[in-house]
Amino acid sequence: MSRSMKIAIVDDEQDMRQSISQWLALSGFDTETYASAQDALKVIGPEFPGIVVSDIKMPGMDGMAFLKKLMSLDSTLPVIMITGHGDVPMAVEAMQLGAYDFLEKPFNPDRMTELAKRASQTRRLQLDNRALRRELSDGTVLMKKLIGSSPVMERLREDILDLGQADGHVLIDGETGTGKTLVAHALHAVGPRAGKKFVQLSCAAHDEDTLAAKLFGPISDGTTLPLIEEARGGTLCLEDIEALPQTLQARLLTVINEQGSPAETRIIAVSNLQEQDKTCEDVLRPDLFYRLAAMRITLPPLRQRGEDILTLFTRLSDQFAEEYGCDAPEVSAQEAAQLLQAPWPGNVRQLINVAERAVLQNRRGSGTIASLLMADNEETQPVMTTEGKPLKEYVEAFERMLIDNTMRRHKGSIVNVMDELCLPRRTLNEKMAKYGLSRSDYL
Missing domain, CATH: 3.40.50.2300 (Response regulator)
Incomplete structure (x- = not known):
């Protein structure tokens, strides 16, 4: 922002x-x-x-x-x-x-x-x-960034708190754009190593010789430590762990074994493996895989997060509207259903892009959310998920979004929300309780 x-x-x-x-x-x-x-x-x-x-x-x-x-x-x-x-x-x-x-x-x-x-x-x-x-050093802030009240997100937050305190090596996997790096930071920030160094390295960004030097040394300029040493006492996050060459997998395993337990340096491995017929287990040495995957977090794809999609879209479009100095788009019931049904192959990263483009469209006074979803797919029509949902779920998700939007727009004024939505106070209170909405969040 x-x-x-x-x-x-x-x-x-x-x-x-x-x-x-x-x-x-x-x-x-x-x-x-x-x-x-x-x-x-x-x-x-x-x-x-x-x-x-x-x-x-x-x-x-x-x-x-x-x-x-x-x-x-x-x-x-x-x-x-x-x-x-x-x-x-x-x-x-x-x-x-x-x-x-x-x-x-x-x-x-x-x-x-x-x-x-x-x-x-x-x-x-x-x-x-x-x-x-x-x-990135504040666990409370990071946990608030993991927005959503769906069961899979509630479970994810619980897993982060549990595994963060456990302090062992962790493997994080999941589809692209689901927020794996954010979860790695959160694991570090809520655990006993919070305040110590968090060092990141993408294994896919360098050739084997450069990776070897960066990870294990020696560093040619002599002014910096290899990352294994730099992260000592803290966390080393290895992104794209599937791209780590076999020879370096062996060296990493040796370091892990030599450190013993508890480890001097915690390893958080992030897998971005995209091939549908392969998993991280297929490309890593078995002994290294089982050391890293003793604790494992698999991030849920966006299409499995239900009404979280609408919550995220609303928060993101509000943020972009503030940044661009314009109004956020109003989401109709039909558009809400389309957001809930879209396959979201790019997950949260794709949703961020759609929310920004929706705000820019709204500023120009043209375009629809459906057209943005269509543009993100090769087909001529918006692609819907095959995971059917009962009508009741769509209605409840839209109702929650509508109350949430109206409460934020009126800064928690119950009277104004009642007037706009034509709801008696008791009904509004019951629906807010049902959807986990609290007036204090909007004041």
């Missing part, structure tokens, strides 16, 4: 900071102005959602001292320095201290805008990556 970036403008000259602010505001930026570094430091911290534009020569704390303080708070914060004529050597020193770039007075306003855009993009990426790292 993209976030709005601010620009803090720090200059003791009122005319200068106002002119910079006005120009950047006209360019679409959210600006804040400060007459001194001390004033700015009351607001700017390590998580400041934006960048800083600062003059170098200021009374009190000058720009260089200000830059040093900012770098001590957050060394990744982009700071653009403004220098007077002849102060280029000072600007070069500022760059060495960590400044993002500098502008020499009198500067071209378009150059200022271009620098601000690039610095803001850099900052957004930094903060998003930082937030992602926090999420």
Whole structure:
């Protein structure tokens, strides 16, 4: 999710900071102005959602001292320095201290805008990556990402909590797009190794020699540890484990055997085997397979998750609608049935794509969800699953989605929801209890 970036403008000259602010505001930026570094430091911290534009020569704390303080708070914060004529050597020193770039007075306003855009993009990426790292180390957050109340998802969450605490090696398999890497992170985050290193490697992304060096060493530059060592005490996640060559399977088995129990490094192997006539057991050495698969999680395909499909679609379309600044599409009963019946060969990853395209279609005022599902299949008509469901299941799934959507739109106002859905309070309360919906979730 993209976030709005601010620009803090720090200059003791009122005319200068106002002119910079006005120009950047006209360019679409959210600006804040400060007459001194001390004033700015009351607001700017390590998580400041934006960048800083600062003059170098200021009374009190000058720009260089200000830059040093900012770098001590957050060394990744982009700071653009403004220098007077002849102060280029000072600007070069500022760059060495960590400044993002500098502008020499009198500067071209378009150059200022271009620098601000690039610095803001850099900052957004930094903060998003930082937030992602926090999420991937927080078991509570990760478990909330495993959305769904279907029996298979309830069982999956229970398995993650149980196997996370067990701390043995794990094999995760399932169809593409079901969220296997997310589950690997969750297993690490809810177990005794939470807070220790989580190291990932795709076995399909490198040739055998490169894989051997990355996993077991030696590393040619001598500056980094092989991943088996880097992950010591934590978790090593080996994605596409079926692509690990036989010789390296033998070396990995040796390492596992030498570590004993409990293992110094936990191995979580993720299988993305696609051939229908093969399983991970067919391509791994039997002794390695049984060491890894002593604990095993098979992720359910989306088509088996029932009304979770509608819940996920609603959450995703709301997120994309917020990102694109438009309304989420309203889902009709017929479209809800089509979402529930679609085969979803790409699983959650495919659903994410469909939700984003549905939002973009809705913004343009054209297209249907059915057309998106049709486009995802080679057939001229939308392909439906062969797993028939009773009409009652479709009706209940749509009813739950409708109440959920209306509650979120009215931020938990029971009176407004009753009016829109023409339901008496008792009936609404009964249906919310039936579907596990709580008013407190919408406030």
